[in-house]
Amino acid sequence: SGSRRRAVAALARTAAAVVLCSPLQLLYERALRSLRLAWSAHLTGRLMRGYLSLSVASLGAAAGDPRASFGADLDQRLAEDVDKFVDLSTELSLEVVQAVIHLYVFAKMLWRQSPILSKSTVSLALVGTSAMLSLGRHLPRLYRAERRASNNYRYALTRTRANAESIAFYNGQEHEERALRELYATKQSAVTARKAGRDLVAAVSATYRKLTGLLPLYLLAPRLGAGDGGPGCNDAHAEGQGHGHAHAHGSSHGHSHASTHLPTSGKAGAGVAAVLQTAEAFDEILFHLMIVAENLNDFARLGTAAQQVEELTVQMERLLRDDSQGPRIELNTRSVASISEDHNSEDLDEAGQEPWLVLDNLTVLCRETPLIKSLDFKLMPGMRLLVTGESGVGKTTLLRAIQGLYKHGTGSILRPPQEEVLFIPQQPYMALGSLREQLLYPMDEWERAKHDDSEILSALNVVGLKEVLQRFPLGLDTVAMWSEVLSVGEQQRLSIARFVLQPNCKIVFLDESTSACDLASERRMYALIAMGCASYVSVGHRTSIERFHDQRLTLLRDGSWQLDPLVGGFSPTLGSNIA
Numbered sequence: 314s315g316s317r318r319r320a321v322a323a324l325a326r327t328a329a330a331v332v333l334c335s336p337l338q339l340l341y342e343r344a345l346r347s348l349r350l351a352w353s354a355h356l357t358g359r360l361m362r363g364y365l366s367l368s369v370a371s372l373g374a375a376a377g378d379p380r381a382s383f384g385a386d387l388d389q390r391l392a393e394d395v396d397k398f399v400d401l402s403t404e405l406s407l408e409v410v411q412a413v414i415h416l417y418v419f420a421k422m423l424w425r426q427s428p429i430l431s432k433s434t435v436s437l438a439l440v441g442t443s444a445m446l447s448l449g450r451h452l453p454r455l456y457r458a459e460r461r462a463s464n465n466y467r468y469a470l471t472r473t474r475a476n477a478e479s480i481a482f483y484n485g486q487e488h489e490e491r492a493l494r495e496l497y498a499t500k501q502s503a504v505t506a507r508k509a510g511r512d513l514v515a516a517v518s519a520t521y522r523k524l525t526g527l528l529p530l531y532l533l534a535p536r537l538g539a540g541d542g543g544p545g546c547n548d549a550h551a552e553g554q555g556h557g558h559a560h561a562h563g564s565s566h567g568h569s570h571a572s573t574h575l576p577t578s579g580k581a582g583a584g585v586a587a588v589l590q591t592a593e594a595f596d597e598i599l600f601h602l603m604i605v606a607e608n609l610n611d612f613a614r615l616g617t618a619a620q621q622v623e624e625l626t627v628q629m630e631r632l633l634r635d636d637s638q639g640p641r642i643e644l645n646t647r648s649v650a651s652i653s654e655d656h657n658s659e660d661l662d663e664a665g666q667e668p669w670l671v672l673d674n675l676t677v678l679c680r681e682t683p684l685i686k687s688l689d690f691k692l693m694p695g696m697r698l699l700v701t702g703e704s705g706v707g708k709t710t711l712l713r714a715i716q717g718l719y720k721h722g723t724g725s726i727l728r729p730p731q732e733e734v735l736f737i738p739q740q741p742y743m744a745l746g747s748l749r750e751q752l753l754y755p756m757d758e759w760e761r762a763k764h765d766d767s768e769i770l771s772a773l774n775v776v777g778l779k780e781v782l783q784r785f786p787l788g789l790d791t792v793a794m795w796s797e798v799l800s801v802g803e804q805q806r807l808s809i810a811r812f813v814l815q816p817n818c819k820i821v822f823l824d825e826s827t828s829a830c831d832l833a834s835e836r837r838m839y840a841l842i843a844m845g846c847a848s849y850v851s852v853g854h855r856t857s858i859e860r861f862h863d864q865r866l867t868l869l870r871d872g873s874w875q876l877d878p879l880v881g882g883f884s885p886t887l888g889s890n891i892a
Contacts, residue, residue, distance in 0.1 A: 438602030445606035843885035
């Protein structure tokens with residue numbers, strides 16, 4: 314009964330320890346998770362601004378500029394590589410910490426049993442690690458190839474979905490399916506190659522450890538016959554029970570020992586226990602000294618993720634650096650309100666007005682070849698300029714240069730600051746969110762608060778999009794993929810509605826911003842623009858928009874240009890509402 318009471322007391326103490334340790338385990342997991350999230354958020358936030366800036370810079374990059382071909386998988390690398398780097402770093406760091414703790418415990422145990430074996434573990438670990446590193450030296454390359462193939466396949470799927478309608482019109486479904494199958498086969502081959510390399514290293518490492526695990530049995534075999542327990546025998550496991558090694562942070566490398574039930578009575582039992590304890594300590598020390606070899610696949614993944622994050626950071630910093638190498642277009646801004654206070658008499662026109670936009674000896678280069686040569690132009694208040702020319706002569710590039718997105722060239726540009734100008738592209742950007750958020754894009758919360766629903770509905774009505782609300786019962790609060798729900802013509806009218814809601818706009822720049830509208834809608838959009846701002850600059854091919862302008866700048870194929878007056882007689886009146 315005394316033994317039974319002692320057993321019950323031991324079980325009670327064990328249960329109490331389990332209950333007390335459970336909250337500690339929960340706190341540990343929560344702290345680890347918080348650390349990972351904070352680290353990931355820090356790295357992602359640091360890279361996010363660079364990613365957005367680089368995406369913009371790539372639009373205006375000259376051919377041959379590394380920004381123009383920075384990589385189609387940039388978004389995927391930002392979304393995945395940071396998290397992989399953080400997860401693997403924390404996991405392997407904990408592996409190293411636990412390895413140090415186990416090395417301390419078992420090194421003392423092994424040294425008491427056999428100093429010779431204790432010293433030999435270091436040499437054997439060095440040999441094994443060197444061999445595994447040599448055998449697995451291709452794992453980082455194989456992992457990079459796997460990531461590249463997976464990213465290419467995912468990007469192709471996304472691109473195919475985004476262009477599904479165009480592909481269907483071309484009847485190119487079979488071609489796209491073949492291309493996707495080829496990319497998928499490439500991805501599978503890369504995965505198979507990487508896993509084959511990983512499995513080979515794991516198999517050789519396990520075999521090496523099993524073979525070296527026979528060394529303690531060979532050296533300590535005489536103790537079995539002599540029944541010599543040796544120093545530290547009293548600490549041995551009574552039945553040779555395995556250590557059972559697992560990690561508190563949720564990962565396990567599968568290292569454990571099977572229970573071996575051997576007789577432990579008398580001198581023979583003591584000898585067996587000592588040998589088993591020594592063999593276990595030897596195996597533990599060898600395993601943890603070979604931590605790099607045992608986790609070579611994870612270290613290869615970590616190295617690849619760290620390299621890709623570093624490349625992402627370094628390339629962003631290098632490509633976004635505004636270095637002084639090569640010719641650069643000088644961009645300056647000046648508020649319209651300050652023109653009357655600080656003017657140059659040379660810039661005054663006959664009415665005593667100063668220009669709002671000045672292009673001074675502007676040359677735009679592409680591969681060191683001039684797209685536009687020595688352009689001199691002044692946009693006076695009230696002037697409406699049409700920029701025309703053949704495709705590829707640099708019309709859109711000129712607008713990019715005025716916005717500051719394209720700097721490859723010489724000369725200077727003077728324009729109002731960003732809050733006084735508006736650029737409307739041919740393909741409007743439809744943000745994620747509600748219809749209200751589309752119309753108020755890209756205003757901040759303070760600016761959005763100035764517009765109530767009546768103003769927003771009025772803007773929708775004036776551009777002929779009132780019927781859009783009838784499709785959705787939630788009205789302005791409707792959330793949808795607006796780039797798919799609205800036609801291109803409706804999207805272009807919505808971008809004009811954004812202009813209607815933005816005050817203080819002095820100059821509007823339009824890049825074929827009404828090309829998908831019918832003639833009646835086009836006239837109404839230009840009437841809204843003419844009534845809402847003093848001047849505008851349009852890029853376009855359609856002759857129907859000439860009547861909305863009084864000056865025409867024609868860009869020629871050889872880089873030259875010519876400026877002609879236009880007499881359109883355009884009167885900016887809205888007339889009746891359009892459907």
